[in-house]
Amino acid sequence: MSARGNPYVPVQARIETIVVENDERDLKTFRLVFCNGNGFSHECGQFAMLSVPGAGEIPIGIASSPLDKGYIEFTVKRYPTGLVTNALHDLSEGDIIGLRGPMGNSFPLKDLTGKNIVIVGGGFAFTTLRATIRYLLDDSVRKQFGAITVIYGARSPGELLYKPELRQWQQRKDVQTHITVDKGDASWKGREGFVPAVVSQVAPSSANAYCIVCGPPIMLKFAIPPLLTLGFSPETIITSQERKMSCGIGKCGRCNMGSKYVCKDGPVFSYAQIKAIEDKGL
């Protein structure tokens, strides 16, 4: 959306498919197709404002890769108190919603060519990481980067997102995929353990490497120390932040962390940037 257009008017997109991702059935992936060809392209890590007419607008990370042609995907959690998430979850395939985007900055992949990339995700903060992994594993892109390691965990096996894709990645040789759950069930044959602990166990090398880590605040709090111990620096640890938003374009004053707006200067910040903000005052 350029400065000439009206940044508050959404474009319309049709819901093509809805996939329920988890056993609790409160996480759905919506595959959208832009109406009338008025779409936008995005970069990994960016988000868009989804609007459900009559309910409102919410900022959601884009879960599909920039190279996925013809559609754009979002994975949205239904919150009991959420006006929009509830309205969205009540929609069906074929319904039309609004999109404003792409918004925010992106993971600095252009600066990471030739480097090894470690991706660490927890819970349903995994969405933009999934977009990034899909992008990195594309044939046209993969050669540009070194080794790719993925560490992803959820509370339980039923809560893992993108299960078919996780299985595919686990079959591939060009990515090391480590999936874990806080607590398994009778049929779970995989790893058990909190994501921060698994980071220490897998111990990805920090040599020539960057780490992109996304998760709820509590997971970040415990995942960053092991990464620092492994030799990653605050500059080479990249995270994505979330705040309540309204305009998404840096004017309504709501989503700031210190002097930075999460919608405009973020949502992607390095850990070094976060520390600088926190030192000065949130």
Added chain:
Amino acid sequence: MQDQERKMKAAAKRLFDDQKVDVVVGFRKGSLPNSSRPYFARSAADAEHLVWNGFCTANLAAFLPKLFEKPARPKDGYKPPRIAVIAKGCDGRSVSGLIKENQVPRSNLIVIGVPCHGMVTSNKGAKAKKEEVARACQECVSPTVKDADITIDGEGRKPAKTAYARVKAFAGKSSEERWKAFVKEISKCIRCNACREACPNCYCKTCFADQRKPSWVSPANELSETIVFHMGRMFHQAGRCVECDACVNACPMGIDLRLFTQKLAQDALDLFGSTPGIAGDEVPMLNTFAQDDSQCFITDPEEK
């Protein structure tokens, strides 16, 4: 009045010296000419800053529910704070109401009653006028707290015999006139919520106006939304409002909310024989019923 201020400060200091309180909620000198402002004294040294004069308009009871609020994650050995409040008559009535509604624990509260001479009309930046006692204070039926824990000696105002003359005159006007006057006043509202936050009775964790599921009223200062907000808030005060004018004084737009709060107070008196916060042991007006209560509002709404 300076003598009363001296005695009030001494009483506050004594409470700290005897380690009987954690906070004394009172007033200190304001940053504008002819003003005082709410102040939390936390030590005998702090208490030196307390003042008592004709500018102590705020209703200090408004601060009590939050001060007594239990933290979401209380530390081990958490004990509620012991709080003293410098109370005019209206503050005392509000405190009484808050105790009845379980927002303030009686055992942890010390009411220091100071005789009130009436507060000066608040000016809010207008050129200094000759000091005159505020209308709310001229009409006050209880200038001094009757059953304070500590009573500062002195003569306060004589209680007025409020007959709600202004409200009755207004009620006598035609429906169109009243609606026009109401809309004219309420149109000034900018939905800043100062009236609500200054009111001791507005302690709801989520105000009906802020609810979104369902949404009763939007935050817009569009006339119909503004009317619903004020009517809703007013009616939630029925039988509870003590006519302290905290809302009137807090409002930056000078809306005459007193006309409406007084109507509630008049109805409470005429229909229920209730003067909120005065008698010590009454149950909140709308929280009780008797078998022989009038049913006419259902059976014969036209009956007066």
Added chain:
Amino acid sequence: MVSVALDKKNLKKFVGAMLKQGKALGPVATENGTVLGELTAKSDIVLDYGNFKLPPKREFFPQCEVITRFDGTKVSEEPVRGQASVIFGVRPCDAQALAYLDKVFSDETYTDPYYQTRRDGALVISLACSEPGEACFCTATGGGPGATTGADIAAFSQSASVLLEAVSKKGESFLKKNTGLFREPTKKELQNKKTQGSEYAKRLSRVDVSGAPKALEKRNDSRFWDEIAETCLSCGACTFLCPTCHCFDLYEEKRGSASARIRLHDACTFPSFTREASGHNPRAGKGDRMRQRVMHKFSYAPENFGTVFCVGCGRCVVHCPSNIDIRETIAKVNS
């Protein structure tokens, strides 16, 4: 730039000239004091008021306005309606605030069309102050009683005349267009303009605002802010009356299958301002919100825009129900 004098006996003609541009607003007397009201040919413009209670930003950034509509099928942009063509009597502090808001609503990536359309379509005529308010401190924030930033024309009221100076091309164009109403200012009038300003400035509050951004870097202590915010009621009086505050919310109103998206003023002082659907609230405490408010104006804005977002108008000081005084807060920050 063009500088002219208008004899006060020609004020009504001047109102007429403003009305020729379209809808005109100016200071008019009402039972609630002097307000920025709509002018008619009969209007008596007031020239000796302190300041409007409500900041003129509301003419460009209304408290509530529909920005988009959904008719059941399509979304449409709501046209800007009822904007003023001339706004006369904006005090220099409030005009300076408009210049700050310009930076927020139009940046290198996005322009807010609703604000910008109103701003582009209005001629702003500021009116220099002759009497400081009891809490004014405009000189401390880089302004002054005769400052001209943010206005198209700066007016200076004297005993029998009003001096008008063009500040922008738009302003110059208006003065040239109505040249028949004006005359050359006399030397005395020009001299009065200078002395009036400096006399006034002497009576303003002294606050060291320039040192605040640096001092705030060391004030991350939550105890400091909890103490300042102790008696704060978390209402929005300070925010809604502030000429530079611009925080807003987008609210959806539904009617059947149609809906309207409304932009509303919002306040970072409100407890639910940053509360997320999960219940998590990064600024749950009053101290956090007080720190946000003060830092936004005196630390983040300087960092992002090169200027503090406070013009020293004093409204927040006068109208805070708890009399929390930003001048004292800045002094505490600096100490």
